[in-house]
Amino acid sequence: MRMRNRMTRTVALLSALAFMLAAGCGLKPGVAQMYGPGGTGYGQQGVAPGQPGLPGEQGMQPGALGGTGQDAVPGATAPGQSQAGATRTGGTGGTAGSGGPTSGPGGAGGPGGPGGPGDTTGVTDKTIKIGVHAPVTGAAAFPQKSFERAVGVYASYINSKGGVNGRKIEVLFRDDKFDPNHARAVCKDLAEQQKVFMIIGGAGSDQIDSCARYANSVGVPYISAGVHETRPGLGSLAKLRTYYASSLTYEQQAPLVTRLVTSQFEGKKVGLMVADNDSLDNYFAVQQESLERAIGDNLEFAERVPKNIQSEAPSIAAEICNSGVEAVVWMGSPSGLINVTKSMTCTVRFLGAGNTNGLNIVAEGGCPQLDNAQFFSSFPQLDKINQMDPNFEPAYRKKNNGEDPDDIGIAMWGAEKLVSMMLDAGGKDLSRQSFMAALESGKTFDNNVYPPVNFGKSRFGGTAMHQLRADCGQRQFFTERLNVR
């Protein structure tokens, strides 16, 4: 009995320590940076009278009263979406329509009426503060220095040209540790403590989902590259009042992936492997159906794989090689893809949607098995960026003491440039309402890095993707085609 108790205590102790170690993993201290003009006191500037109230929950309550005192933004809300639920002092403006999936056409803020000031949190006469979160530590394992160098390059560039409508852009960066809970926490910090005007999601679909839903709950505009469209139990990202996807979602990319398969592997066996994150359930179903319709029985397998592939890598690799497929449509974490390719004895073509699998760090780790892999991406690779935007490389080198740029630099440059164009479109009297109204006005934003973006019809504003291909000779991806639709 004593022996048994001792063993039980031992196991309990070991488990507790294991959790402690796991909890301590992935910590990189000090991954929180500010770029752009410094020296501004946080949370003090430019906050409109009355903090933004909670937005109307989807389908539950009507949007709150529109702004008062100044012109409200006409047409700030699209049908079926709720107005920012800010409550302010002063006269009453237009009343927003009810939000949510079941709501009718949402009312716009009082058009041209004596509305109040829009929600100008994070905006002063001289600055606009925006937040960025991305995974620097954790399973994604992107280089910290890459993000540190990348974030703020465009902000520094545009600030040197006078800023956006005379305001300089401040960029605050936070590491979300590839963890949805941590992503929510850093976004809460950005929104509530740092009082940023808006937030950009850098990478990681679960983290983007988590932060986007939080940002919506506090009325903060949130922009990321397209990820999944919906999550079981939480609904579609398109229903979020403040969310905007600046490139095609995974589901929207499914037909492009299928076309890539049929154009190169007609009559050949193909497999589909998608990580078992519940946020990818819908993509898995859409992609599977699309492939089945296009290639029928040649879809040899369609399976879910673990989110973090570790000890499972050899089994997955063996299954791929034993199946006789010539191509695998892959949607999973970059590190998982690398681990699988390291265990493979055969050569297959990997292809798929998303941004992160097309990063050069994946080619470095996954080659030579990843040779010729094709992934869609919202940004081009280093071989094309100088033709598309000659300002990128000089600006990158200028901010980073002559360091060579990498593709994470391109991604962040594109995101910041796009957001700067959108901020510009928000007008001189920039507020969150005017910003979102500008996005939903039907205007196309083409920054020569991302494919053109238009939110006129949907919060999923992507119109095309760039196609990348891995060159294992150089251990990097190159841009195979631009603006694939």
Added chain:
Amino acid sequence: MTTELGIAVVNGIFAGSVYALVALGIVLIYRASGVFNFAQAEFGTTGLFAAYAGVVLWNLPYWLGLLFGLAAAVAMGLATERLVINPLRNSSRVTLLVGTAGVALAAIGIQFWQSNEQPIREMPKIVEGVALQPFGAAITWQHLITLGVLIVVALALAVFFRSPSGVAIQAAQQDGTAAELVGISVRRVSMMTWAIAALLGGLAGVLSGPNLTFTAGHLTFGAGAALLPGFMAAVLGGMRSMPGALLGGIVVGVIEQLGSLSLFGYMSGGGEMMLFFFLLIVLLLRPQGLFVRKAVAA
């Protein structure tokens, strides 16, 4: 299904050989000092990072890089003994355990700090290529070398524990004062034990690292995570049996791989769940461990 099962067993044996190396180090430390060493896997990751630096960054000959990696692991083991274990030798076991966890976290922190520029690293294999493909599972030469090293290590440890030095370790653990009285330096024995354990961890690191890419904390929570499986293997071996730890490692590897069968739909954490259930059942039925005889009450 047979093919899949075969793949799981084959992959499990080779994954298990790494767990066994880690488990042997855990059992060695536990037998010698009663400490649960949570830094055991990090000896391996540190050795791997050092070997990577030697082979890839400094272009040393592979064998020299490997030796450098193992030396770094041993140095870390000795430093842990001198700076953490020895000063805390009169503390409770829980304090010592937390001390070793602190060593692991510190090592992981340093690895993160040092690998910021290139978080995903790749160590070349000793011999490239695939040796066998039973059931379609890729058995690389690296896998075979790892298994071979495990067998050699197991034999060497068996011989060692019958040598005067091996007996000294056991004597020092059972009664330090009595051991000192018969001329055994407990301090030296403790350092030797930690050095051997760190060497075992280092071997696990430098041999398993080339099979996957590696990041900071590779053997603790990364792609090659072997700490928890190593502890499970040690528990299966009753925490005191070296052959038990070795066999426990192989069993843990195989059970874990069974969790990745498509039967379970590649469920996330399927392997870990299988392992915990297995361990629970074993502890309920044979609390003394799988590979040790039941203790007889005095």
